Amino acid sequence: MTSEALAHCMSTHPVVVRRTMGLLRKAGLVASERGHAGGWRITAALEAVTLRHLHAALGEPAIFAIGNRNETPDCLVEQSVNAALDGTFAEAEALLLERFAEVTLADLSADFTRRHAQRRAQKE
């Protein structure tokens, strides 16, 4: 599939697709080919790739939007709040990452296939 086709699917720009897919390629999850009939291809087995792998491949972006702006602040108030919540955030993050690791591309593909059949049936 070409960057252009992918970009069209998700309403964005081919270069944005290349940027992101490039990270997945570095992680060995996809391969790209240039020229005629080029584009992107999944190289790993769908059963072997989890959302945890994708999260790691994309640079482990921050999961939380709030909390802890500074790991070791001088401000004692900030220190107290961090101390009160750091453990909880770590626990919640661990939970999420565990769950990410339980969802494979094969799972998503199966669910997609089911939804696709359902949508087709509804149209009739």
Add this chain to the structure above:
Amino acid sequence: MTSEALAHCMSTHPVVVRRTMGLLRKAGLVASERGHAGGWRITAALEAVTLRHLHAALGEPAIFAIGNRNETPDCLVEQSVNAALDGTFAEAEALLLERFAEVTLADLSADFTRRHAQRRAQKE
């Protein structure tokens, strides 16, 4: 304490402080007074106010930085990913909110006092 003093403490602007404190006032957690010797005052008992209350007073800002951009997408792929993760995110959010509810301002105050004494002792 005046908005200006608070702003200085947290390296920001007095108007920013007023905006945020205004939300806490609407929630009944603080009161403000104008004119000479005016400023902000905590009105609730420190034991009675939790971080959960603060989060609610500030409008329940989003906790997660990733996941679910669209609650009911047309895209079937997006639907599959949402279905796979929505429960997990809900669980993690519930965990965090529970913990927020367990931390009172009194707890933070006690921890701060301890740290403050410790810092003083170290200076001698």
Add this chain to the structure above:
DNA sequence: TGAATTCGTAATAAACGAAGTTACATGAAA
């Protein structure tokens, strides 16, 4: 009463990061 303070709030500007776009180089196939 009048000057000094301090909050209340709207309006505007600045800063920042994410996303989009352009441009051009590289490689592969027809």
Add this chain to the structure above:
DNA sequence: TTTCATGTAACTTCGTTTATTACGAATTCA
């Protein structure tokens, strides 16, 4: 050798958050 597609740097645009300005209203003090 032309066409197609990725690779990547540079730049622009966009949206959100934060900072700032400006002015009004309320309160205190002299």
